Amino acid sequence: MDVFISIDMEGVAGVATREQCRRGADDYGIGRRLMTAEANAAVAGAVDAGADQVVVRDAHGDMANLLPDELDRRAELIIGSPSAHAMMEGIDTRPFAVALFVGYHAAAGVEAAVLAHTYSGTSFHDVRIDGRSVTEAELNAWLAGEYGIPVGLVTGDDRICAVAEARLPGVRTVKVKRGHGFTVAASRHPEDARAAIRAAAADAVRGAPELTPTVASGPVTIEVDLTDLRRADLCALPPHVERDGRTVRYTGERYLDAFHCLRTWLHLAAAAR
Ligand SMILES: [Zn+2]
Known part of the structure; x- marks a missing residue:
């Protein structure tokens, strides 16, 4: 049983500002470290539940944020951009039992959602599929669905977790922070967040057989x-x-x-x- 993990940065515990998420900014090193530790928590949870191979896709910005030598060595890291499947690069390489989304965030324009955007923070005001505004989590869930793979976990702030629960049937969520504004959050301690992510990732992997892929049918x-x-x-x-x-x-x-x-x-x- 193989597990695919796509990890973004804006929804990681302890992250709330642009300076933590932007290469070259003073606090970027903090963001990278926190992101890598949350990736490791999800990998540990997947392995706890019996995963054979775990693939971690670095899914933020230029997709080269995770600290490779600090990543759990049981995971294969997919790093860099651009690529055909973007935040989901590698999803088509083997029959993964489940995909886990860690450090995700709400869609562009959502109030009190931490660093909310949809694929572009500067160019896109709104992204709609068949007339409905969507999040990156849904866009990437459909991508996984193309290969018959369900999404079992979404972690991030309270806003993205609410959307995931409403739109991805059976998904588990971990709220690592509450949004107070675009760059303001009340965050759980990162270590507590990681413990919760590890446990939820394990539950999601064990529960994978009950999940249904999110499939977009027709045009x-x-x-x-x-x-x-x-x-x-x-x-x-x-x-x-x-x-x-x-x-x-x-x-x-x-x-x-x-x-x-x-x-x-x-x-x-x-x-x-
Ligand atoms: Zn990001």
């Missing part, structure tokens, strides 16, 4: 509200993209097509800065 329409018209000018260029002011829209035959369009918009929008 999928993805829409993004961009933060400005210059970004929209560029994101409207790929074939089959419709545009309405700052909004771009694409319908793919499969979810993966829609996801790859989102990734294309992400990089085009970044080029428009």
